[in-house]
Amino acid sequence: MPSLPLVDLSTIDLTAVAADAATVGRFNPQAGDMRMLDHIVWVSADGSRGLGVRFVRHDEFWIPGHIPGRPLLPGVLMIEAGAQLASFMQKNKYHREGFLGFTRCDDTVFRGQVVPGDTLYLAGQEVESTARRFISRVQGLVNGKIVFESTVTGMIM
Numbered sequence: 001m002p003s004l005p006l007v008d009l010s011t012i013d014l015t016a017v018a019a020d021a022a023t024v025g026r027f028n029p030q031a032g033d034m035r036m037l038d039h040i041v042w043v044s045a046d047g048s049r050g051l052g053v054r055f056v057r058h059d060e061f062w063i064p065g066h067i068p069g070r071p072l073l074p075g076v077l078m079i080e081a082g083a084q085l086a087s088f089m090q091k092n093k094y095h096r097e098g099f100l101g102f103t104r105c106d107d108t109v110f111r112g113q114v115v116p117g118d119t120l121y122l123a124g125q126e127v128e129s130t131a132r133r134f135i136s137r138v139q140g141l142v143n144g145k146i147v148f149e150s151t152v153t154g155m156i157m
Helices: 021-027 075-094
Strands: 039-043 049-055 100-110 119-129 133-142 145-156
Touching: 021 039, 021 075, 039 075, 049 075, 075 100, 075 119, 075 133, 075 145
Parallel strands: none
Antiparallel strands: 039 049, 049 119, 100 145, 119 133, 133 145
């Protein structure tokens, strides 16, 4: 049975920018082709849930090779985008310093395709957090439909 969205998109102003690209860059060290978040749309008042956005462009590095003639955003990049959202949320909520490394993903399911021109919304919800480690549920949504979901774990490196 498909999961419910972690965030009800109909209750959020999807044009809002809670953290712009420069702010995301101060929280997450990924840059260039490996920056998977364009900006953060919304973070809940308690910091446990958030929504980011990634505009899938027609000039991305993976397009010529991931599937010639029918480009599909690789699943591993979707998971990376979710992990980057989870890292942003942890650093924002707990004022954590240093690099938060992605250590595992569990219960990953792909439910749809993401293609150039799509807007991929990334929803995250904290599951557990300790001084060194965190676990978050993440989902990707395109046109209101869940295209992937996973549980990501990270830790301070």
